[in-house]
Amino acid sequence: NAGVTQTPKFRVLKTGQSMTLLCAQDMNHEYMYWYRQDPGMGLRLIHYSVGEGTTAKGEVPDGYNVSRLKKQNFLLGLESAAPSQTSVYFCASSYQGNTEAFFGQGTRLTVV
Amino acid sequence: AQTVTQSQPEMSVQEAETVTLSCTYDTSESDYYLFWYKQPPSRQMILVIRQEAYKQQNATENRFSVNFQKAAKSFSLKISDSQLGDAAMYFCAFNPTTANSKLTFGKGITLSVRP
Numbered sequence: 001n002a003g004v005t006q007t008p009k010f011r012v013l014k015t016g017q018s019m020t021l022l023c024a025q026d027m028n029h030e031y032m033y034w035y036r037q038d039p040g041m042g043l044r045l046i047h048y049s050v051g052e053g054t055t056a057k058g059e060v061p062d063g064y065n066v067s068r069l070k071k072q073n074f075l076l077g078l079e080s081a082a083p084s085q086t087s088v089y090f091c092a093s094s095y096q097g098n099t100e101a102f103f104g105q106g107t108r109l110t111v112v
Numbered sequence: 113a114q115t116v117t118q119s120q121p122e123m124s125v126q127e128a129e130t131v132t133l134s135c136t137y138d139t140s141e142s143d144y145y146l147f148w149y150k151q152p153p154s155r156q157m158i159l160v161i162r163q164e165a166y167k168q169q170n171a172t173e174n175r176f177s178v179n180f181q182k183a184a185k186s187f188s189l190k191i192s193d194s195q196l197g198d199a200a201m202y203f204c205a206f207n208p209t210t211a212n213s214k215l216t217f218g219k220g221i222t223l224s225v226r227p
Contacts, residue, residue: 033215040121042203042219050212058214090157098145098164098209103157 002026006091006104013081013111021076021107023091031094032074033101034058034066036087043090049074081111114139116206118218125194126226132179133189133221135204144208146180146187151220152200160202163187191223199225 004025013019023032030051035043035058045058047066055066063085065077074093078085088108092101115138125131137146148160163171163180170178175195179188191198204218 035217040219042118043217045214045216048214056212056214088155092157092215094215098207098213100147100159100162101157101205101215106155 004091004093004102004104006089006107008107009105010108011110013078013109015081015083015111017081018077018079019081019109020078021089021091021109023074023076023093023104025072025074025093025102027093027095027102028071029093029095029102030071031096031101032068033092033094034064034074034076035090035092036060036085037090037106038087046076046089081109083111085109086111114141114144114206114208114216116204116216116218118204118221120221121219122222122224124224124226125191125198127194127196129194130190130192131194131223133191133202133204133223135187135189135218137185137187137204137206139185139206139208141208141210143210144206146178147205147207147215148176148178148187148189149203149205149217150198150200151203152197157203161189194225196225196227199223 033048034046049068052071091104094101146163207215
C-alpha cells in the first residue's frame with residue numbers, strides 16, 4: 001500500500017531557483033496538508049486543502065504556493081528559494097479533519 | 113486560533129520504567145480531537161493515540177495511555193514499561209471538529225530511553 005508518497009526525498013537548490021514538491025495519496029482523502037519541520041519548532045503548517053480545488057493558508061505560508069487540481073495530489077511550490085526555506089517538508093492527508101493524518105516520508109530541502 | 117504547548121524539550125526514562133509527557137492546548141472550541149504522534153529517527157510520523165474531547169474516558173493503546181483533563185486543557189501521554197524502541201520525538205496535536213479545520217502540532221519532545 002503506497003499511502004502518502006512525496007517526491008523528491010532530497011533536493012539541494014541554489015538561492016533564487018524554483019521547484020515543486022509533489023504529494024500523492026491513494027486513500028481518497030479529502031484533507032491534505034503541507035508542513036515544515038525545523039529543529040526546536042515542531043511541525044508548522046504551510047498550506048492545507050479540505051478538498052479538490054480548495055487551498056488555505058496555514059501558519060507560515062509566505063514564499064510558498066500550492067495547488068490541488070486533483071483530489072489525490074497536493075503540490076507545494078517555491079518560486080524563488082531562500083536559505084530560510086531549508087527544512088524538512090512533510091505532506092499529510094486525512095479522510096476528515098478529526099481522523100488520523102497519514103504522513104509521507106518527508107523531503108529534505110537545502111537551499112544554498 | 114488554537115495553540116499547542118509542549119514545554120519539556122527533552123526527557124529521559126530508564127528502560128521498563130514509566131514516563132509521562134506533558135501537553136497543554138488553548139482553544140475556544142468545545143469539540144475537538146487530540147493526538148499523540150511519534151517520530152523515530154527514520155523520520156516517519158506514526159500515530160500513537162487519539163482522544164475525542166467529548167469522551168470522558170481516557171484513551172489507551174497497549175502501553176500508551178493518556179490523561180485528558182478538558183477543564184485544564186491538558187493532554188499528557190503516559191508510556192508504561194518503556195522500551196528502547198520508544199526512543200523518539202513525540203508530538204501532541206489538536207484538531208477541532210468544525211468544518212475546514214486544520215491539524216496543529218506542538219513543538220515536540222525528545223524522549224531517550226536508558227538501557
